[in-house]
Amino acid sequence: xxxxxxxxxxxxxxxxxxxxxxxxxxxxxxxxxxxxxxxxxxxxxxxxxxxxxxxxxxxxxxxxxxxxxxxxxxxxxxxxxxxxxxxxxxxxxxxxxxxxxxxxxxxxxxxxxxxxxxxxxxxxxxxxxxxxxxxxxxxxxxxxxxxxxxxxxxxxxxxxxxxxxxxxxxxxxxxxxxxxxxxxxxxxxxxxxxxxxxxxxxxxxxxxxxxxxxxxxxxxxxxxxxxxxxxxxxxxxxxxxxxxxxxxxxxxxxxxxxxxxxxxxxxxxxxxxxxxxxxxxxxxxxxxxxxxxxxxxxxxxxxxxxxxxxxxxxxxxxxxxxxxxxxxxxxxxxxxxxxxxxxxxxxxxxxxxxxxxxxxxxxxxxxxxxxxxxxxxxxxxxxxxxxxxxxxxxxxxxxxxxxxxxxxxxxxxxxxxxxxxxxxxxxxxxxxxxxxxxxxxxxxxxxxxxxxxxxxxxxxxxxxxxxxxxxxxxxxxxxxxxxxxxxxxxxxxxxxxxxxxxxxxxxxxxxxxxxxxxxxxxxxxxxxxxxxxxxxxxxxxxxxxxxxxxxxxxxxxxxxxxxxxxxxxxxxxxxxxxxxxxxxxxxxxxxxxxxxxxxxxxxxxxxxxxxxxxxxxxxxxxxxxxxxxxxxxxxxxxxxxxxxxxxxxxxxxxxxxxxxxxxxxxxxxxxxxxxxxxxxxxxxxxxxxxxxxxxxxxxxxxxxxxxxxxxxxxxxxxxxxxxxxxxxxxxxxxxxxxxxxxxxxxxxxxxxxxxxxxxxxxxxxxxxxxxxxxxxxxxxxxxxxxxxxxxxxx
Numbered sequence: 001x002x003x004x005x006x007x008x009x010x011x012x013x014x015x016x017x018x019x020x021x022x023x024x025x026x027x028x029x030x031x032x033x034x035x036x037x038x039x040x041x042x043x044x045x046x047x048x049x050x051x052x053x054x055x056x057x058x059x060x061x062x063x064x065x066x067x068x069x070x071x072x073x074x075x076x077x078x079x080x081x082x083x084x085x086x087x088x089x090x091x092x093x094x095x096x097x098x099x100x101x102x103x104x105x106x107x108x109x110x111x112x113x114x115x116x117x118x119x120x121x122x123x124x125x126x127x128x129x130x131x132x133x134x135x136x137x138x139x140x141x142x143x144x145x146x147x148x149x150x151x152x153x154x155x156x157x158x159x160x161x162x163x164x165x166x167x168x169x170x171x172x173x174x175x176x177x178x179x180x181x182x183x184x185x186x187x188x189x190x191x192x193x194x195x196x197x198x199x200x201x202x203x204x205x206x207x208x209x210x211x212x213x214x215x216x217x218x219x220x221x222x223x224x225x226x227x228x229x230x231x232x233x234x235x236x237x238x239x240x241x242x243x244x245x246x247x248x249x250x251x252x253x254x255x256x257x258x259x260x261x262x263x264x265x266x267x268x269x270x271x272x273x274x275x276x277x278x279x280x281x282x283x284x285x286x287x288x289x290x291x292x293x294x295x296x297x298x299x300x301x302x303x304x305x306x307x308x309x310x311x312x313x314x315x316x317x318x319x320x321x322x323x324x325x326x327x328x329x330x331x332x333x334x335x336x337x338x339x340x341x342x343x344x345x346x347x348x349x350x351x352x353x354x355x356x357x358x359x360x361x362x363x364x365x366x367x368x369x370x371x372x373x374x375x376x377x378x379x380x381x382x383x384x385x386x387x388x389x390x391x392x393x394x395x396x397x398x399x400x401x402x403x404x405x406x407x408x409x410x411x412x413x414x415x416x417x418x419x420x421x422x423x424x425x426x427x428x429x430x431x432x433x434x435x436x437x438x439x440x441x442x443x444x445x446x447x448x449x450x451x452x453x454x455x456x457x458x459x460x461x462x463x464x465x466x467x468x469x470x471x472x473x474x475x476x477x478x479x480x481x482x483x484x485x486x487x488x489x490x491x492x493x494x495x496x497x498x499x500x501x502x503x504x505x506x507x508x509x510x511x512x513x514x515x516x517x518x519x520x521x522x523x524x525x526x527x528x529x530x531x532x533x534x535x536x537x538x539x540x541x542x543x544x545x546x547x548x549x550x551x552x553x554x555x556x557x558x559x560x561x562x563x564x565x566x567x568x569x570x571x572x573x574x575x576x577x578x579x580x581x582x583x584x585x586x587x588x589x590x591x592x593x594x595x596x597x598x599x600x601x602x603x604x605x606x607x608x609x610x611x612x613x614x615x616x617x618x619x620x621x622x623x624x625x626x627x628x629x630x631x632x633x634x635x636x637x638x639x640x641x642x643x644x645x646x647x648x649x650x651x652x653x654x655x656x657x658x659x660x661x662x663x664x665x666x667x668x669x670x671x672x673x674x675x676x677x678x679x680x681x682x683x684x685x686x687x688x689x690x691x692x693x694x695x696x697x698x699x700x701x702x703x704x705x706x707x708x709x710x711x712x713x714x715x716x717x718x719x720x721x722x723x724x725x726x727x728x729x730x731x732x733x734x735x736x737x738x739x740x741x742x743x744x745x746x747x748x749x750x751x752x753x754x755x756x757x758x759x760x761x762x763x764x765x766x767x768x769x770x771x772x773x774x775x776x777x778x779x780x781x782x783x784x785x786x787x788x789x790x791x792x793x794x
Contacts, residue, residue: 028328028331028332029324029325029328032324032327032328033320033321033324037316037317037320040316040320041313044309044312044313047309048305048306059276059293060264060276060278063264063276063277063278063292064264066215066221066223066278066291067223067278067279067280067289067290068280069215070210070211070223070289070291071280071282071289074210074282074285074289075284077207077210078167078181078183078284078285079740080126081126081127081181081183081200081202082165082167082183082185082744083747084124084126084127084200085127085165085183085184085185085198085199085200086185086747086748087120087124087747088117088120088130088198089187089198089750090747094116095190095750096190097109097112097113097116098113098132098141099195101113101132101140102132102134102135102140102195102196105140110140110141110148113132113141114142114143114145117130117131117142117143118130121143121200126200126202127143127183127200127201127202128201128202128203129142129143129144129147129200129201130142130143130198130199130200131143131144131147131199131201132187132196132197132198132199133152133158133161133196133199134195134196135162135194135195135196136151136153137151137152137154137155137158138150138151139151139152140196146175147175155168155182156168157182157183157184157197157199158184158197158199160184161184161185161186161199162186162194162197163186164185164186165183165184165185165186165744166183166184166185167181167182167183167284167285168181168182168183168184169181169227169228169285169287170204170227170233170285170286170287172231172244178204178243178244179204179227179231179233179244180201180202180203180204181201181202181203181204181207181285182199182200183199183200183202184198184199184200185197185198185199188750189750190750190751204234204243207225207233207234208234208243211224211225211234211289212237217291217293218293218297219297220293220294220296220297221291221292221293221297222236222238222291222292223289223290223291223292224236224237224289224290225287225289225290226248226253226287226288226290227244227286227287228257228286228287229247230247230248230249230253230254231243231244231247232246232247232248233287238271239270248270250269250275250277250290251265251267251268252264252277252278252279252290252292253279253290255279256279256280256281256288256290257281257288259281260281260283261281262279262281263278263279264276264277264279265277266295269292269294273295274294274295274296275292275293275294275295276292276293276294276295277290277291277292277293278290278291279291331362334354334362334363334366335362337354338365338366338369341354341369342369345373351377352373353370353373354366354369354370359512360511360512361542361543361546364538364539364542365539368535368536368538368539371532371535375532409551410445410551410552411445411446413547413548413551414432414445414446414544417432417446417544417547418431418432418446419448421448421521421540422448422449422521425521427521427522427523428498428500428501428502428523429447429448429449429451429452429498429501429521429522430447430448430452430519430520430522431447431448431452431520432444432445432447432509432517432518432520432544433445433461433462433475433518433520434516434548435464435475435515435517439464439515440463441461441463441464442461442462442464442471442472442475442517442518443459443460443461444456444459444460444461451497451498454497455495455497462493464476467491468490468491468492469491469493470483470489470491470504470506470520471493471506471518471520473491473506474506474507474508474518474520475508475518477508478510478515479507479508480505480506480507481505481506481507482504482529482531482533482534483503483504483505484503484526484527484528485502485503485526486502486503486504487502492504498522500524501522502523502524502525502526502528503522503525503526503527503529504520504521504523504529505520505521505522505529505533505534505537506518506519506520506521507520507534507537507538507541508541509541509542509544509545510541510542510545511542511546516545516548516549517545517548518541519537519540519541519544521537580601580618580619580719580720580723581619581620581632583619583716583719584599584601584619584620584621587599587712587716588621588623591693591705593693593695593699593705595696595697595699596693596694596695597622597623597624597626597694597695598620598621598622598623598626598628598629598693598694599621599691599692599694600617600619600620600629600630600647600690600691600692601617601618601619601620601689601690601691601692601720602615602616602617602618602647602689602690602692603615603616603688603689603720603724604687604688604689604690605635612638612648612687613637613638614635614636614637614638615635615638615644615647615648615689615690616633616634616635617630617631617632617633617634617635618632618689618720618723619632620632625696626696627672629694646663646676646678647678647690647692648680648687648690649680650680650687651680652678652679652709652710652713653676653678654676654677654701654706655675655677656675656698656699656700656701657674657675657698658674658675658676659674659698660698672696673694673695673696674695674697675697675698675699675701676692676693676694677692677701677709678690678691678692679691679692679710679716681713681717681720682714682717683717683718683721688717688720688721688724689717689720691712691713691716693709741762742758742759742763745762746758746762
């Protein structure tokens, strides 16, 4: 006898085989791993990229500092050469002897001047040769007598040396067979007449010594100098160098020399090794200074970051896989059991029960499933009709749940659920109450139809402890409440907008142990609701609660993401520009609070006792609405400006409305400002200024906005301090340049009288044009009288 298999069973077998190939467990595992790994990989890639780029920039900044330092050292060396050349003519007797020698050359005078120059050069050690040319360019005297008699009329150091002190670029001298730098200056007699040129030749050994100092260059770094014809003028660290005969045509050297520019990049060095380099063009010497690191050493830190990140990603992948597997097992096992039980029941085994201990949606679904099975067995006589009704109800639940599951906006989600529930179940009305944050009131969040929208617009709510309310009772007892004749229920709360209500069912919306709200449905028929309806609506309410919670979590995640993006964008905008005004404009565009119509960036000025005595406005922003803000450059005294104490406070201050805030004591009400943010700016423990936002209307600053301000404040302080340090360094450099220029002019004076006049004049200019008096008192003269010589210039 052959056993036949029903078509339904054959279909089950086929679906079972497909299930084994693409099971829920496998899909859930894959989805969980993807959800964990995709954000991780994206975040890791972004962090790795940002970190490596920052570390690369640090390498270029370090080399930039090295090149700048070398440039300063070279300039200092050239200034010392010029200063020592000036000192040759300090002795009036030597100047007279040189003048006599140039006017009527005599072998004895030439020899005497040569000896004096040689002795001076021996003591100073700055020059390899000192020589004097007459007005026609002929070398009259030289510490190297072989050079005497040569005519150097066409040399730039002679032509320019007739006019002013001059430093010639490094040139190759055939007679000396080497590169050298020549420093020259005009030579005048005691009457101030131009009689020739004094020049000193310095070799490039000192320049090589400067370049060979390796501070900040690491193990593979070096600096060197290349002339405009690409000849190396200093020793190379990794190659035998013939100064002036070795040529370098790397990309860095080519760009610096051909384009007369500063720059940086990654290129092959003179050895053919990939190198990180920074180069500067020095126009005074017509040479380029290059500082280079091998790329392998320079980018070690960036490579370590990448390797570490990859290791962490691998470990995280393993951990995520294990966690996803455990999670999938816990989630899918009850579903698999439920599926198997459903298959058994579909084959007629009504004694089948699903054992699910969870209290989540799966547990609720399993409980409803068990209840449904029990009812089916108990009421087998009227099973078909009940199955049809229950199937329709569950289908509606599934439809409503499916519609709710794809909506992540809470208001839209609840409205869709109410409208679908009323339509599909044929209810008179449906609405949803949500528990407020204080867990004291149930607030009407959404209602079906026009009546529901009107009640929501009225802002209706029910206290949780209210006795005369079925909704509050369902929330307190955390179970469904059925009233099939509201006229007989003492705790029924009539609603004039729903006059035809005759029966009501209220079920709590619960996720885990947390009450989310109450789902309330009403009918215009007496006796409409059964326990089966309560079970179905309870299931639907649980799914609605889960969807509401998911929507809230999504909203919070979106808010957190937006805040993170704002913080990142703020830091990026602060770091992108050196101009404080541009920084202010960019930050206010990012902050984007409509009521803010002004902003100020202030620095503090301190007295001799380190107390803040005044503030300066260094940058501002005005929206164009209301009164303009104070201009940049304005200064305000603490003692004379009421209300300014808030802007020097060491604490972060947030004023919703200064008119109603006791802290302002009414000092700032005349300004028309209503809301203020004051963020003190600190470098270490020192308060250097403040960043303030000004609003013309009262405003409650949100926690996200406050967190944004507090995060941006240290970055603004660092930007402000960097700007102040840069300006301080500029002023110091200007003072040193001015003092050096005055010193050179005094030293170049031919007589004591002219030196005093130069000193008086230059000091007067430096002091702003004030009359300057220089007084020199001499010791007793041979006649026993005291002399006093005074020179005064306005």
